[in-house]
Amino acid sequence: MTALNQRLQELLEKGQGTAVRALDKLPSFVQESLAKGLGYPFLFPDLDPLIKCMMAAQLKQGKSGFIGADVHRSRKAFDLQMQSIKTKPTAVKQVEDLRLPLQSGTVFARHYHPAPNKKLPMIVFYHGGGFVVGNLETHDEACRLLALHAKAQVLSIDYPLAPEVSPKQLIQCCEDALAWVFQNSRQLKILKGRIAVAGDSAGGNIATVVAQRTAQKAYAPHAQLLIYPVTDFKSRHPSFFAYKDGLVLTEQDINHVTTFYAEQHQVALDDPLISPTFGKLERLAPTYIITAGYDVLHDEGEIYSHKLRQQGVKVHYQEYPDQTHGFINLTPVSYKAKKYWIEVGKNFRKFWDKKAS
Incomplete structure (x- = not known):
């Protein structure tokens, strides 16, 4: 895996929106290779490779799904996840x-x-x-x-x-x-x-x-x-x-x-x-x-x-x-x-x- 892939993997594992945005600009074959490097075990051939990378990073962190047995923890985690990918909001009058x-x-x-x-x-x-x-x-x-x-x-x-x-x-x-x-x-x-x-x-x-x-x-x-x-x-x-x-x-x-x-x-x-x-x-x-x-x-x-x-x-x-x-x-x-x-x-x-x- 290249140094770029390793750096993106590290950032992805931290769940940073900037890393995902950078990854989104790369060719799909690079995204596929990163998902493979992260050990994504599922065979979903036509799935958007960016999503494969994001899911692989989550699985590596031991995360799966977004609603657990603890409602309050799930709400906090979902809010944090959405904040982590936030960017400048689209302007509406x-x-x-x-x-x-x-x-x-x-x-x-x-x-x-x-x-x-x-x-x-x-x-x-x-x-x-x-x-x-x-x-x-x-x-x-x-x-x-x-x-x-x-x-x-x-x-x-x-x-x-x-x-x-x-x-x-x-x-x-x-x-x-x-x-x-x-x-x-x-x-x-x-x-x-x-x-x-x-x-x-x-x-x-x-x-x-x-x-x-x-x-x-x-x-x-x-x-x-x-x-x-x-x-x-x-x-x-x-x-x-x-x-x-x-x-x-x-x-x-x-x-x-x-x-x-x-x-x-x-x-x-x-x-x-x-x-x-x-x-x-x-x-x-x-x-x-x-x-x-x-x-x-x-x-x-x-x-x-x-x-x-x-x-x-x-x-x-x-x-x-x-x-x-x-x-x-x-x-x-x-x-x-x-x-x-x-x-x-x-x-x-x-x-x-x-x-x-």
């Missing part, structure tokens, strides 16, 4: 922290407006993190890029986390946030009939559960953007067994999330409150679904897209075959992840505009 006085209690939110003097559509965004970790900061850069490239306002909701709250409480809070946006459309300068819900992973689950629950209400969303969503707590599909180890989201993570979000609150695994694939799918808003090729959740996202189509819902399904779960959080260090996420923002807006006309 107006970014403002708000307190939303909801029926279910006050929650914080962050409002991104790329053109404050203009009326724009609104995307209500629910962050990922297995319903257990994550916050406004961990998804700040993802929301900035979405606002800029979807040419829309984004309101990121800092909803309460499990296991401290039940699925019923968490979803009610997220539904109330959507209702608040609808009620304040004029003050927020939202184009009429242009409110969408969006989220990644657990947030994708929340977005579509909220869409199902509000389908017949005045404040039902007009579009959904679901990024590698959790849709089925009950079933185990082939992608689960293929990718349950050695990547961002592991079998252990899924087991802990199932305990914290479902079992501790006595919610059946096929209850549409947590598994929207078993919910009422008729008359739902047009839905744009993203999956990652190397992801335990890949198959349930794809199956959900088919189920929606069968019920007459307008669907656009897009897979990113060389990515893994969580790639929208890698935009500060990965050129590919950033390119893909920008593409999602632009294409979602085109899809939404087409379905709205």
Whole structure:
């Protein structure tokens, strides 16, 4: 291994964002060789070699997955991990922290407006993190890029986390946030009939559960953007067994999330409150679904897209075959992840505009 590879290996093992950014600029064969040098044991031929390196470095440190048995430790570790790859945030004209006085209690939110003097559509965004970790900061850069490239306002909701709250409480809070946006459309300068819900992973689950629950209400969303969503707590599909180890989201993570979000609150695994694939799918808003090729959740996202189509819902399904779960959080260090996420923002807006006309 060259001196450069050795230096990058040392920096990677410390988890420094600068090292990952430097590595991202190198040819893929160098990245592949570094992953091999770090002893990455998994045969994922088409996986982005940068991700292979990052996963290999984590495994070498004895780290696997991101949600452990200790909730508070998991939250702290996830926050630190996201801070370690942070770079200068993408500029958005107006970014403002708000307190939303909801029926279910006050929650914080962050409002991104790329053109404050203009009326724009609104995307209500629910962050990922297995319903257990994550916050406004961990998804700040993802929301900035979405606002800029979807040419829309984004309101990121800092909803309460499990296991401290039940699925019923968490979803009610997220539904109330959507209702608040609808009620304040004029003050927020939202184009009429242009409110969408969006989220990644657990947030994708929340977005579509909220869409199902509000389908017949005045404040039902007009579009959904679901990024590698959790849709089925009950079933185990082939992608689960293929990718349950050695990547961002592991079998252990899924087991802990199932305990914290479902079992501790006595919610059946096929209850549409947590598994929207078993919910009422008729008359739902047009839905744009993203999956990652190397992801335990890949198959349930794809199956959900088919189920929606069968019920007459307008669907656009897009897979990113060389990515893994969580790639929208890698935009500060990965050129590919950033390119893909920008593409999602632009294409979602085109899809939404087409379905709205």
